[in-house]
Amino acid sequence: MRAAGSIVVAALLCAGSLAPVVSDGRAGTTRPAATSQAASRELAACLQLIRQGDYARARALAAEWIEREPRNARAHGMMGLAYHMEDRHQQAVAYFERALALDAADDAVRSAYGWCLYYLGRAADARAQFERLLKSLPDHADSHFALAVLDLDEDQLDSAVDRFRRAIDSAAAHRRKEDEARYRIRFADLLTRREDWTQAQTELARAVKLNPDLYAAYYKLSRVRVRLGDVEGARAAQQMHDQARRRVRPPSE
Amino acid sequence: MGLPAGNHGSPRSGGTVKRPRLAVRVLAALLLLCRISGVNAQPRSSDVTARSGVDFRMTCGDMPAREILEVNGGGVAMIDVENDGDLDLFFANGARMAAPDRGPGCRLYVNDGHGVFREVTQEAGINITRWANGVAVGDYDADGFDDLYITCYGADVLLRNQSGRDASPRFADVTSAAGLGDARWSTSAAFGDVDADGDLDLYVANYLDFDISHPPPRRQFKGVAVMAGPKGLTPQHDVLYENLGDGRFRDITTESGCRPQRAGYGLVVQIADLDRDGRQDIFVGNDSTENFFFHNLGQRRFREMGLMSGLSSDGDGDNQATMGVAVADVDDNGLPDLFSTSFSDDSDVLHLNMGRGLFEDRTSQFGLGLITRPFLSWACGFYDFDLDADEDLFITQGHVYPEAATGKIDSDYAQPPLLFERDGRRFRRNMDAAGMLRTPIHGRAAAFGDLDGDGDVDIVLTTLNGPVQVLRNEAAGGNRLVVELRQSGGNRRAYGSVVEAACCGRTQRRWLTGGGSFQAVNAPAAYFGCRHAANAASQPSSASLTITWPDGTATKVGEVGWNQRVIVDREGTMKRVALRRE
Numbered sequence: 111m112r113a114a115g116s117i118v119v120a121a122l123l124c125a126g127s128l129a130p131v132v133s134d135g136r137a138g139t140t141r142p143a144a145t146s147q148a149a150s151r152e153l154a155a156c157l158q159l160i161r162q163g164d165y166a167r168a169r170a171l172a173a174e175w176i177e178r179e180p181r182n183a184r185a186h187g188m189m190g191l192a193y194h195m196e197d198r199h200q201q202a203v204a205y206f207e208r209a210l211a212l213d214a215a216d217d218a219v220r221s222a223y224g225w226c227l228y229y230l231g232r233a234a235d236a237r238a239q240f241e242r243l244l245k246s247l248p249d250h251a252d253s254h255f256a257l258a259v260l261d262l263d264e265d266q267l268d269s270a271v272d273r274f275r276r277a278i279d280s281a282a283a284h285r286r287k288e289d290e291a292r293y294r295i296r297f298a299d300l301l302t303r304r305e306d307w308t309q310a311q312t313e314l315a316r317a318v319k320l321n322p323d324l325y326a327a328y329y330k331l332s333r334v335r336v337r338l339g340d341v342e343g344a345r346a347a348q349q350m351h352d353q354a355r356r357r358v359r360p361p362s363e
Numbered sequence: 364m365g366l367p368a369g370n371h372g373s374p375r376s377g378g379t380v381k382r383p384r385l386a387v388r389v390l391a392a393l394l395l396l397c398r399i400s401g402v403n404a405q406p407r408s409s410d411v412t413a414r415s416g417v418d419f420r421m422t423c424g425d426m427p428a429r430e431i432l433e434v435n436g437g438g439v440a441m442i443d444v445e446n447d448g449d450l451d452l453f454f455a456n457g458a459r460m461a462a463p464d465r466g467p468g469c470r471l472y473v474n475d476g477h478g479v480f481r482e483v484t485q486e487a488g489i490n491i492t493r494w495a496n497g498v499a500v501g502d503y504d505a506d507g508f509d510d511l512y513i514t515c516y517g518a519d520v521l522l523r524n525q526s527g528r529d530a531s532p533r534f535a536d537v538t539s540a541a542g543l544g545d546a547r548w549s550t551s552a553a554f555g556d557v558d559a560d561g562d563l564d565l566y567v568a569n570y571l572d573f574d575i576s577h578p579p580p581r582r583q584f585k586g587v588a589v590m591a592g593p594k595g596l597t598p599q600h601d602v603l604y605e606n607l608g609d610g611r612f613r614d615i616t617t618e619s620g621c622r623p624q625r626a627g628y629g630l631v632v633q634i635a636d637l638d639r640d641g642r643q644d645i646f647v648g649n650d651s652t653e654n655f656f657f658h659n660l661g662q663r664r665f666r667e668m669g670l671m672s673g674l675s676s677d678g679d680g681d682n683q684a685t686m687g688v689a690v691a692d693v694d695d696n697g698l699p700d701l702f703s704t705s706f707s708d709d710s711d712v713l714h715l716n717m718g719r720g721l722f723e724d725r726t727s728q729f730g731l732g733l734i735t736r737p738f739l740s741w742a743c744g745f746y747d748f749d750l751d752a753d754e755d756l757f758i759t760q761g762h763v764y765p766e767a768a769t770g771k772i773d774s775d776y777a778q779p780p781l782l783f784e785r786d787g788r789r790f791r792r793n794m795d796a797a798g799m800l801r802t803p804i805h806g807r808a809a810a811f812g813d814l815d816g817d818g819d820v821d822i823v824l825t826t827l828n829g830p831v832q833v834l835r836n837e838a839a840g841g842n843r844l845v846v847e848l849r850q851s852g853g854n855r856r857a858y859g860s861v862v863e864a865a866c867c868g869r870t871q872r873r874w875l876t877g878g879g880s881f882q883a884v885n886a887p888a889a890y891f892g893c894r895h896a897a898n899a900a901s902q903p904s905s906a907s908l909t910i911t912w913p914d915g916t917a918t919k920v921g922e923v924g925w926n927q928r929v930i931v932d933r934e935g936t937m938k939r940v941a942l943r944r945e
Contacts, residue, residue: 165586172668196584197708200773202394230773231706231737261729265789299678329680336721348670352681 149184157190160195166191173358184215191222199226217243221252225270233260251280270300291320295327302330307337318350325354370691400830416480416821419831421807422467423457423494426828427765430578431461431571431592432761433549434808435630436741436827438497441699441814442509444487445530448940450473450812450886452823454831455495455513463575468492471541473532477817477943478835485530495515497808497882501554501563503541504610505853507696510534512565514693516884517573521569536722542611547599548573551655553878554632555858556913558663562606562853563877566621566645568629568644569599584774587765593650598626600654601647605663620665621645627721631688634877636859637699638720639755643859643877646674649686658720668720668770674701677712678724684709687881691745691754692716692728692872697913699861702731703828704740704758704881707767707774711743711758722915730789731756737774738781739763741882742809750841750892752871753785755793759806759824777803780824805829810879814884816844818926841894842925843942844906847887849877850933857933859913862889864923866906877934 152175159168172189179185189315190205206223209216223238237260240253247253253338258273281290301310314331317324328351335344412466424433428911438455451473472480494516500509503640508524511534513666522534538544548570554563566793571593579591602613603621616622627649637644642659649655653675657665669675674681684706693700698716700935703709710732714722726732739762745754760778768776779800783790794800805827817837822834831897844864848857863870895902908920910931920937923929928940 135849196586198771198773200770227735228733231733233733233737260733261735263730265730302723303725326679326681329676331680333723335679336671337717355680 118212119251149179149182153188156192160192160324161178165192165196167260181212183216185207186212186217187216187222190219190226194222194226197229199229202226203230215246216248217250221250221256224253226254228256228260233263236260251284251286251289251293254280255296256309257288258300259296260292262296262303267300269303271297274279274300287320291317291324294320294329295324295330298327298330298334304335307334310334311338322350323354325357327360328354377702378632381679385614389809390481396602410829415478415645415833416482417452417831417833419470419472419482419823421456421825421828421831423827424458424460425836426830427768430573430575430592431763432494432548432573432575432594433460434806434827435496435882436588437495437825438551438808438884438885439810439823439825439881440498440500440511440879441810441812441823441886442500442884443478443509444471444473444509444524444532444821445526445677446508446761447476447530449476449816450814450899451532452480452810453498453500453511454825455494455882457516458492458494460575461492464492466492466494469495469513471532471534474814476816477819478821478833483532488852489522489928491520494521494784496549496855497551498885499552499554499565499878500812500887501565501858501883502853502855503554503563503606503612505562505566505608505855509856512543512552512567513556514552514567516573518544518546519552520544526635533692537610541776543614543849545602550629550776551631551878551882553632553634553645553876555643555877556606556854557603557634557645557646559642559657559661559914560606560608562608563843564606564612565604565928566632566634566647566878567604568632568647569626570599570630570650571599571628572597584764584766585703587764587769587771589766591764598628598649598652601625601629601632601705603645607620608853609941614681615640615663619663619817620660620667620927623655623667631703631881632878633690633701634859635689635699635874636658636861636913636915637689637701637716639698639861639911639915646688646701648688650684650686651682653682654685654703672720673722673724674714677710677728677883680864681709686740687742687758689743689756690744690874693745693754695869697872700746701873702743702756704743705735707737707739707762707772711740711914724795728788731783734792735781735819738778739876740781741807742824742883744809744811744880744885745824746811746890747871747892748782748820748836749784749838749894750843750896751785752869752892754871756783756790757781757809757822758783759809761803761805761807761827772851775803777805779803780806799834804832804890807879808879808883810885812885812888813845813890816891816928818845818942819892841892842903844923844925845928845942846867846873846889846891846892846893846908846923847930848910848912848913848933849930854913856887856889857910858911861911863909863911864889864891864906866903866925888928 118362148222169192174354175185186205190202193202203226209219227236240256243253254273255277261270276307296311298310298313311334332344332347395828421437423436454470456469467805470485497514499512510524511522513520523537525533540600552567557564581588603616604916607617633646643661645657647655656669656672656674658668665765670716685703687704689702690699699713713726715725738760741759743758748755758781764778782793784793809824819836860875905922905924908923910918930938
């Protein structure tokens with residue numbers, strides 16, 4: 111099962127919400143760098159290519175950037191992101207680690223790094239990154255979500271409930287519908303494990319309303335309705351799943 | 364092989380003849396860490412390489428593999444060929460692309476009863492050199508000797524066991540006479556009495572249409588050029604054969620309802636009464652396409668219930684690249700749960716049986732989620748390796764893409780087997796066992812059973828173009844009980860039965876399924892363990908046995924002492940066989 115939170119990372123980077131930084135060469139200290147016009151262009155171009163799914167060109171661009179500015183944390187982060195978005199997490203990790211060595215305060219890179227570790231099955235390492243993120247950003251929704259998903263994998267349900275709620279509340283407060291939808295789907299997994307079918311149905315219904323493209327939510331909704339004895343409702347949800355799946359992931363994929 | 368399933372929530376979406384050195388491993392106390400108070404089973408290892416005799420290297424194409432035909436590896440079966448009470452070994456061996464009909468051939472080894480094997484392929488009359496993949500075992504002609512069905516890339520083969528009373532292994536190819544010999548690429552097969560008429564029917568899982576003279580072009584995976592398939596290649600329908608009772612089989616796939624509209628890339632099949640209604644159901648694990656669950660309606664009719672049951676996919680509705688399947692009652696509710704292995708970048712899946720024909724993906728709840736994600740898993744088996752009254756889990760692993768060795772696809776080409784020890788409601792990975800569980804191999808099929816007669820479960824696993832590995836369990840201490848079943852007719856070993864052993868306040872259940880985990884056949888026996896703390900007031904002396912036969916009829920056998928092998932006959936007799944000392 112997947113749980114990624116990297117859309118958030120891409121959005122953060124795209125929005126330039128975190129100032130690019132370069133290392134001053136001394137371990138553990140970073141200083142904000144003025145965003146040069148050239149760096150902004152590199153950043154925008156890389157992100158555009160990643161959005162288009164042209165990871166090879168994004169990596170080529172990032173490689174050139176790294177060659178020109180080997181101590182630019184953002185350049186290494188962008189290379190990591192290109193690998194991450196292509197699901198090549200092991201290679202992404204190497205670049206994220208370089209980026210974080212140059213700028214330990216880059217929360218966006220740390221978040222993506224955490225998800226890569228998660229996808230590589232390195233639960234404890236992933237947890238450490240998200241916990242560290244929450245120290246600097248206590249309301250970071252995606253970190254709460256990541257920790258909730260890790261708790262779920264450890265069958266630590268009480269802890270996961272609290273994390274999910276914080277993630278959902280934060281996403282809702284910031285009107286991040288797609289994130290909120292993803293969080294609600296995984297929260298429904300927890301409720302299903304507790305056999306709270308009614309509440310699970312509520313969460314899933316909210317999720318598909320927030321983002322009708324999340325086909326897994328329809329599938330889960332169908333399963334929950336089967337458990338509730340709502341055969342027609344289950345069938346309808348399954349049909350919605352099939353439609354959404356064809357729309358989002360055509361058979362050729 | 365296949366691709367990882369969907370990506371909900373992810374960034375992009377809404378979701379051989381040569382005899383090289385012996386290759387026998389010692390599985391030294393598979394589970395070294397006994398968690399029972401007062402018990403500290405120490406690892407014991409002994410070198411059994413020289414005395415095992417399984418000096419065999421499997422063939423399946425070349426290394427590195429270039430085409431999908433070269434990645435699945437060969438199968439293995441534990442079969443008592445001469446009816447002498449011990450487990451012999453049959454290996455379904457492949458060939459090479461340049462000469463798919465002229466491989467090194469399948470192999471048969473007989474056991475001397477002590478876990479020492481001698482190759483008897485030639486004297487047994489076995490000469491199968493086409494590209495063999497998997498194997499099924501069953502006494503199709505009800506003559507009291509188990510026969511072999513071999514799945515191939517090319518026509519499948521039915522070998523009739525003609526060993527007779529002189530106990531010298533002898534087989535004859537009766538494929539044509541039996542009406543069999545499907546030429547499509549088949550992988551796994553299973554015998555089971557699906558129409559409850561007392562003889563063994565046969566289900567054959569077919570994979571895909573692969574033209575060896577025109578291999579498909581390569582494709583991209585994670586930005587890396589890799590071999591094509593299975594997606595993009597044409598899946599093949601499976602076949603259900605009815606045993607006519609006269610040595611012939613009849614294809615009843617369509618009339619029985621076992622031909623869904625869309626074919627799947629079939630890799631594994633299990634025949635068992637999954638809803639405990641007294642009829643044998645069929646589960647087919649498909650690669651990259653939805654799994655099938657053929658619910659037995661009786662009268663040779665089935666209804667495909669994969670989607671409705673929840674077994675068709677994982678909990679997100681994503682189809683898995685299902686490779687292997689194991690059956691056990693993981694949550695102690697009396698119903699069989701299904702564990703299936705999958706591709707890398709995807710967790711294996713534990714489907715809990717919730718009753719009423721419904722299954723739920725509870726993989727992470729039992730600790731099998733994230734930890735299995737980086738691996739590409741094949742065969743698997745639930746067995747109580749450490750004899751502590753609960754079932755552990757063993758999984759073979761190895762990637763299909765040689766490109767994995769470059770480190771570019773987040774999963775290694777060679778991967779160590781996984782052993783999970785049961786710890787209450789969770790499975791915990793064990794990394795010990797004499798280093799075996801840290802050594803990367805190209806694991807594929809596996810068969811489970813007691814090879815040396817000491818009552819614990821050993822493993823034989825095949826590797827891709829590598830040596831066969833015999834993993835001997837040397838678990839120290841613990842009470843052990845091996846139960847075999849007998850009944851009249853072709854289903855002599857009572858495939859499809861459930862054996863329950865109640866002891867020490869809990870009931871353990873074992874399913875004797877028709878079909879193994881992946882292209883393999885396990886020993887037709889139920890293995891139980893029970894261990895008390897060393898400082899306990901008393902050790903358990905017996906377990907209360909109950910048998911549920913394939914037709915759902917239950918027989919309460921009563922108290923049976925530990926530390927023996929018992930052969931329970933449906934007519935009410937029980938034969939006791941002493942176990943060998945560890």
